[in-house]
Amino acid sequence: MTVTQTETEQHFWQGAFIGDAEAGRRLAGLPDAVEAALGTVLETETVLAACDALATALRDPAHPVRARLAAHLPEGEDTAVLAELGAALDRRELTRKLRRELGGATPGRLNRADPRETVYEAWAPVGLVAHIAPGNAATVAPLSLVEGLLAGNVNVLKTSSADTLLTQHVMAELADLDPSGALAARVVVLRFPSSRQEWLRLMCAPADAVAVWGGEGAVAGMAAHVPPGCRLVEWGHRISFAYLTRDAWSDAGTLDALAHDVCLYEQQACSSPQVVYLDTEDVQEVFAFAERFASVLAAARPPAAPASAGAADPAEDAELTTTELMARLEEHLGLTRVFAAPDGSWRVMADTRSPLTASPLHRSVWVKPLPRKRLIATLRPMRRYLQTAGLAGSRTDIAELSRTALAAGVTRVTPVGAMLESYAGEPHDGVYALQRYSRRVAVQADPDRFATTACLDDLARPVVLPPPAGPLLGKEDVQERGHDELARSDAELFFRSGGSTGAPALSVFSYDDYDTQMHAAARGLLAAGYDPVGDRTANLFYCGAMYGSFISFFSVLERLGGVQLPLSAGPDHRATAQALIDHGADTLFGMPSYLWQLLHAEADALRAYGGLRKVFYGGEHFTAEQQRVLKADFGIEVIRSITYGSTDLGPLGYQCTESSGGVHHLHADLHTLEILDLAEDRPVSPGETGRLVFTTHARRGQQLGRYVIGDLGRELPGRCPCGRHAPRFELKGRTGDVMRVATYFLNLRRFLSLAEEEGGHRGELQIRLDATDVRERLTVRVERTASTDPERLREVFLAGYPELRSAVAERLLDLLVEAVDGPSLDRSPTSGKLLSVVDAR
Numbered sequence: 001m002t003v004t005q006t007e008t009e010q011h012f013w014q015g016a017f018i019g020d021a022e023a024g025r026r027l028a029g030l031p032d033a034v035e036a037a038l039g040t041v042l043e044t045e046t047v048l049a050a051c052d053a054l055a056t057a058l059r060d061p062a063h064p065v066r067a068r069l070a071a072h073l074p075e076g077e078d079t080a081v082l083a084e085l086g087a088a089l090d091r092r093e094l095t096r097k098l099r100r101e102l103g104g105a106t107p108g109r110l111n112r113a114d115p116r117e118t119v120y121e122a123w124a125p126v127g128l129v130a131h132i133a134p135g136n137a138a139t140v141a142p143l144s145l146v147e148g149l150l151a152g153n154v155n156v157l158k159t160s161s162a163d164t165l166l167t168q169h170v171m172a173e174l175a176d177l178d179p180s181g182a183l184a185a186r187v188v189v190l191r192f193p194s195s196r197q198e199w200l201r202l203m204c205a206p207a208d209a210v211a212v213w214g215g216e217g218a219v220a221g222m223a224a225h226v227p228p229g230c231r232l233v234e235w236g237h238r239i240s241f242a243y244l245t246r247d248a249w250s251d252a253g254t255l256d257a258l259a260h261d262v263c264l265y266e267q268q269a270c271s272s273p274q275v276v277y278l279d280t281e282d283v284q285e286v287f288a289f290a291e292r293f294a295s296v297l298a299a300a301r302p303p304a305a306p307a308s309a310g311a312a313d314p315a316e317d318a319e320l321t322t323t324e325l326m327a328r329l330e331e332h333l334g335l336t337r338v339f340a341a342p343d344g345s346w347r348v349m350a351d352t353r354s355p356l357t358a359s360p361l362h363r364s365v366w367v368k369p370l371p372r373k374r375l376i377a378t379l380r381p382m383r384r385y386l387q388t389a390g391l392a393g394s395r396t397d398i399a400e401l402s403r404t405a406l407a408a409g410v411t412r413v414t415p416v417g418a419m420l421e422s423y424a425g426e427p428h429d430g431v432y433a434l435q436r437y438s439r440r441v442a443v444q445a446d447p448d449r450f451a452t453t454a455c456l457d458d459l460a461r462p463v464v465l466p467p468p469a470g471p472l473l474g475k476e477d478v479q480e481r482g483h484d485e486l487a488r489s490d491a492e493l494f495f496r497s498g499g500s501t502g503a504p505a506l507s508v509f510s511y512d513d514y515d516t517q518m519h520a521a522a523r524g525l526l527a528a529g530y531d532p533v534g535d536r537t538a539n540l541f542y543c544g545a546m547y548g549s550f551i552s553f554f555s556v557l558e559r560l561g562g563v564q565l566p567l568s569a570g571p572d573h574r575a576t577a578q579a580l581i582d583h584g585a586d587t588l589f590g591m592p593s594y595l596w597q598l599l600h601a602e603a604d605a606l607r608a609y610g611g612l613r614k615v616f617y618g619g620e621h622f623t624a625e626q627q628r629v630l631k632a633d634f635g636i637e638v639i640r641s642i643t644y645g646s647t648d649l650g651p652l653g654y655q656c657t658e659s660s661g662g663v664h665h666l667h668a669d670l671h672t673l674e675i676l677d678l679a680e681d682r683p684v685s686p687g688e689t690g691r692l693v694f695t696t697h698a699r700r701g702q703q704l705g706r707y708v709i710g711d712l713g714r715e716l717p718g719r720c721p722c723g724r725h726a727p728r729f730e731l732k733g734r735t736g737d738v739m740r741v742a743t744y745f746l747n748l749r750r751f752l753s754l755a756e757e758e759g760g761h762r763g764e765l766q767i768r769l770d771a772t773d774v775r776e777r778l779t780v781r782v783e784r785t786a787s788t789d790p791e792r793l794r795e796v797f798l799a800g801y802p803e804l805r806s807a808v809a810e811r812l813l814d815l816l817v818e819a820v821d822g823p824s825l826d827r828s829p830t831s832g833k834l835l836s837v838v839d840a841r
Helices: 020-028 030-038 044-058 064-070 080-089 091-102 140-150 166-176 197-204 216-223 252-267 283-298 314-331 372-385 395-408 475-484 511-527 549-560 573-582 592-601 603-609 624-634 748-757 790-800 802-809
Strands: 011-013 016-018 119-125 128-132 154-159 187-191 209-213 231-235 239-244 273-278 336-340 347-351 364-369 386-392 412-415 438-444 493-496 506-509 536-539 563-565 587-590 614-617 638-641 644-646 650-654 663-666 671-676 690-696 707-716 728-734 738-741 744-747 765-771 776-783 813-820 837-839
Touching: 011 020, 011 166, 016 020, 020 030, 020 197, 030 154, 044 064, 044 080, 044 091, 044 140, 044 166, 064 080, 064 166, 080 091, 080 140, 091 140, 091 511, 128 140, 140 154, 140 166, 140 187, 140 209, 154 166, 154 197, 166 187, 209 216, 216 231, 239 252, 239 372, 252 273, 252 283, 252 386, 273 283, 283 336, 283 347, 283 364, 314 336, 314 347, 314 364, 372 386, 372 395, 386 395, 395 412, 475 707, 506 511, 511 549, 511 650, 536 549, 536 573, 549 563, 573 592, 573 603, 587 592, 592 603, 592 614, 592 624, 603 624, 624 638, 671 707, 728 748, 738 765, 744 748, 744 802, 748 765, 748 776, 748 790, 776 790, 790 802, 790 813, 802 813
Parallel strands: 128 154, 128 209, 154 187, 209 231, 239 273, 239 386, 273 364, 347 364, 386 412, 536 563, 536 587, 587 614, 614 638, 765 837, 776 813
Antiparallel strands: 011 016, 011 187, 119 438, 336 347, 493 506, 644 650, 650 663, 663 728, 671 690, 690 707, 707 728, 738 744, 765 776
């Protein structure tokens, strides 16, 4: 429920509206409030999720949140301001901003700066940021606060006493969308006049950064309150100009574009052109252009309000009148020529002198000559005030003039007609805002003790993400959503699943999503014992047909800086083995079934080589007996899961050096995990086996919430001996491993364990189901080895599996066991995975 506010409560303090007396009392205790807030964790995802939810509400004209905020819009502003604010708060835009400015979507986590070194770096908040908001831009104040939140800071913002309570209510709505309360704890919005110096002093005294929006006077007024060592972030007034070459100013389209830049926001933005420079020394060309441009400005849409209509306040009106009169007086000296609307709604002032002159705004434009050879000398004296240069010319002109303008002090170059446009994460006045509100911090750790620690935060605290919400989704639901989203601009990378449990499914990713997931998989691989410095890795996953394993682990190794032989899985085992030997590979990545075939097909050569030390597998599992054989026969020391994941969700879990079998840690910075009952949509009791349901965060390409992945598992209680806080779960098979056969439910894993533990089988195993004229038939197909005895295995299955024995005894089922060569087993043509159950009924 949104926090309510009475008429006398004009301040929003950590989740509540309060009055003057209470605000004054709390200001005196601001340092304590800041310390308490900084002692809690603010996950970046918490900020993104709340902002995205608010953005969705603001873009919907019928949403009650939008209606509530519209009541607090400044006079003269329409609800388009709220839509503009919603666009800026969209997850996609904020994620791009985080990536551009701080290098990633979770910049506060202490990850390895270089995977080959145990040095951890992160962007940390400066602490408390005091924001002094401007009074002429409704969206600046709330967006400034959001920037402070994205950097993890506690924020106190001052609005003018003449402002409405829009910012207070925007932040109240945002805080209401965060059930954790972490956002509310980091936001204070005060409304008071600058004459209240004691309040200014109290809000700035404990600040670590003070962000001031305004002109030199506002900055100078705040500088007195900035304590020593505090960072002063100036977002002051700037001057922008357009620069046109002869070819460009002769083009009518250029003039229309220029008029658009002048008229949009009535030149109130820092990026609005106040001066138009022509690349010439001929003053007659300047006068002629000014006259042409005046006719374009006169026809501009929407038309300007007449000066008499009160478009400017009295002080601005006086400046407009004075500037125009002075320019008209100088006409008699041949220095200027003025073209103006009879009602004073616009004016173009041609001037023969080149130095930059500020405009009185409200569609008032100077036109001046400035040959490019004098551009730096003319503009550099004003470098502290320069912002945007709108350029028009040939491709070569744009390239040359961009460099010259930047050298003169400009921080931003755009085409004419796009001077007021921006993009997510764009530098502001030559700096990144999020970096100004952050500190770059580093921790150096002992290489031996932290060799398998990719993120230091994993040992310090659990990740807390917004709780899952919405209906459960199955594979078909996700596919329908995926197809609906294919037209979206962030569907940039397409993968198909291997099809081992059904028809291949399509998954879409943005490249940012893919990059985030590959970094996560890389961190998981380090935890499992991969050494990017010492290991020489052969990537033996299957490649092609839009299957993602080979490409993904190529990307993982690239991010780790590991030595890689990108061989991929192929049918020529001899050539593959020779490549391993020739290039000194000691680590194998691949599917268990393929690696098992390769090692046994080339057993003599690989045993003689003796250089294999590590195997990281994915997509299937090695049985305990298979792992024993690999260690005993091939000298392999480490056999671990390379990741637990899926094509559509990406990496879900990882093993640490304390994990074995199906035990994995959750990638808790990417996903939340629920374990639900097999028959009902409710959580299981602790330790019970249930359906694994994942909700993925930090994802743009395909939204996946509460996805029933088809796997079974159970939660492992307690903290792992490795020290990580990330939850652990144990995989217990797939829902498809349970087969309805001859009125009984039979489980593939019972066959596997009986074959291994009682029958001594150490190869692969596959079940085929057929329907005959008389009864159903279950065929257990096992890989032929020297010790394979099909009849002995059949006896083991019947003796150890009562339900199977009953089905056979009741003549409801025929049970066959046959030994076949490994390549004869049915496999997915895309991924090479063994098809554990082939139902041909």
